[in-house]
Amino acid sequence: xxxxPSGSPPGPRRAAVGFIFASALMDILxxxxxxxxxxxLVKAFNGGDTAAASQTVLVFAVxxxxxxxxFGPIMGMASDRFGRRPVLLVSIFGLGVDYLFMAMxxxxxxxxxxxxxxGVTAASFSTANAYIADxxxxxxxxxxxxxxxxxxxxxxxxxxAIGGVLGQINLRAPFYFSAALALVNWLYxxxxxxxxxxxxxxxxxxxxxxALPAAGxxxxxxRRRDLLSFAGVYQLFQLAHNAxxxxxxxxxxxxxxxxxxxxxxxxxxxxxxxxxxQAFVVGRTxxxxxxxxxxxxGLAAEACAFTIYAAAPGPLWFLMGIPVGALSxxxxxxxxxxxxxxxxxxxxxxxxxxxASMTGIAAIIGPMIYLSVLAFxxxxxxxxxxxxxxxxxxxxxxxSFLLAFSRARPAPNLPGEAQQA
Numbered sequence: 001x002x003x004x005p006s007g008s009p010p011g012p013r014r015a016a017v018g019f020i021f022a023s024a025l026m027d028i029l030x031x032x033x034x035x036x037x038x039x040x041l042v043k044a045f046n047g048g049d050t051a052a053a054s055q056t057v058l059v060f061a062v063x064x065x066x067x068x069x070x071f072g073p074i075m076g077m078a079s080d081r082f083g084r085r086p087v088l089l090v091s092i093f094g095l096g097v098d099y100l101f102m103a104m105x106x107x108x109x110x111x112x113x114x115x116x117x118x119g120v121t122a123a124s125f126s127t128a129n130a131y132i133a134d135x136x137x138x139x140x141x142x143x144x145x146x147x148x149x150x151x152x153x154x155x156x157x158x159x160x161a162i163g164g165v166l167g168q169i170n171l172r173a174p175f176y177f178s179a180a181l182a183l184v185n186w187l188y189x190x191x192x193x194x195x196x197x198x199x200x201x202x203x204x205x206x207x208x209x210x211a212l213p214a215a216g217x218x219x220x221x222x223r224r225r226d227l228l229s230f231a232g233v234y235q236l237f238q239l240a241h242n243a244x245x246x247x248x249x250x251x252x253x254x255x256x257x258x259x260x261x262x263x264x265x266x267x268x269x270x271x272x273x274x275x276x277x278q279a280f281v282v283g284r285t286x287x288x289x290x291x292x293x294x295x296x297x298g299l300a301a302e303a304c305a306f307t308i309y310a311a312a313p314g315p316l317w318f319l320m321g322i323p324v325g326a327l328s329x330x331x332x333x334x335x336x337x338x339x340x341x342x343x344x345x346x347x348x349x350x351x352x353x354x355x356a357s358m359t360g361i362a363a364i365i366g367p368m369i370y371l372s373v374l375a376f377x378x379x380x381x382x383x384x385x386x387x388x389x390x391x392x393x394x395x396x397x398x399x400s401f402l403l404a405f406s407r408a409r410p411a412p413n414l415p416g417e418a419q420q421a
Contacts, residue, residue, distance in 0.1 A: 020135075021147055022188065024151045026185040027095065027182075030095060033160070037164075041171055042056050042108070062364050064363060067122075076353020077353055078349070080346050090121055096186065097114070099178040099179035099182060100114075103172050126359075129352045130349045146282030150278035160264065197345065224342055224343070230342075233407075236396050237299065239362045255387070292409065292410055299400050299401035301324050302331065305322075306391070310393075312387075339355075369389075
């Protein structure tokens, strides 16, 4: 029987993609269930003060981003040293603890502690990406990463609906449900999920200096000049993409007077379109135009979608941006496919840790930019464009496209792949 570069038979390793998809789906579902209720729980602790609750939610988001920035590289390197499975189990355990903290929290301090713990251990999605790189051939990775994106989309379509229904019954119920789902996911990982990184291909030591988010990440990227360009593309895209979770509900409420129901329908439509792209478009597009082509198409579509959202004179024009924006689902698979080709098996976790650190930076800076600019637009409605914050996201995406167009090139085989195959 032929073997893949890591030395495992093709059958079991193909099955492992299904295992990690199911694990990621449960993970995303448990997180998204809390979206409709966490702000309301924070608001309840703030005596019903919406302004104070908004500031607290911002602090929570920034805290999570800071924890990701510092601990994402550590978790990534740990997965290279000890394997993907134990890191995933630790991460899922951290999520479960966070949900229980929020379910039983008697005050905001408990909620804050839970978010810190979650931010430290939240490496499930980045480690899952490293897992995918372990178990798929380079030419098949973009399609596999598309399936991971589909799991993300399904979770964010179904999860908020579940959270909304449970939240109507009891504000704490969604958190208990998420904790239970995390427990099921942990048991699934413990008893069913196979390890993807053989001991022979793991890094031989855990060098803490290399895990430092600034020095370690820069050293890692500097040794691979082409990877540094991709990191710039990734960072700009993440900063732009942060516009939606930061201000979407506030923006459509201000522009079009949409309430929670209308915003929820819009989110469901957006998530559904994203699922369709990830499931049916990514693989065909990568096969037709390659990973670089998919990346460029996705970035161009995202820039166009943000421009539509920012300039839309009415709700109908705004809705026309949904199918265009859904094509941004090509960015992640194309970019991950290109980046993972440039490092060997023993450094896939470190690469994803660096990506997690950049995601943390975006989670810190993004909300500050978009919330501040939206507030400026509201206060200066007579002179400032209502969609100014979204135009900034469009500009960042366009910058990411131009960088990718000028510097992104298809990669050769993974280091050592030719010898291992």
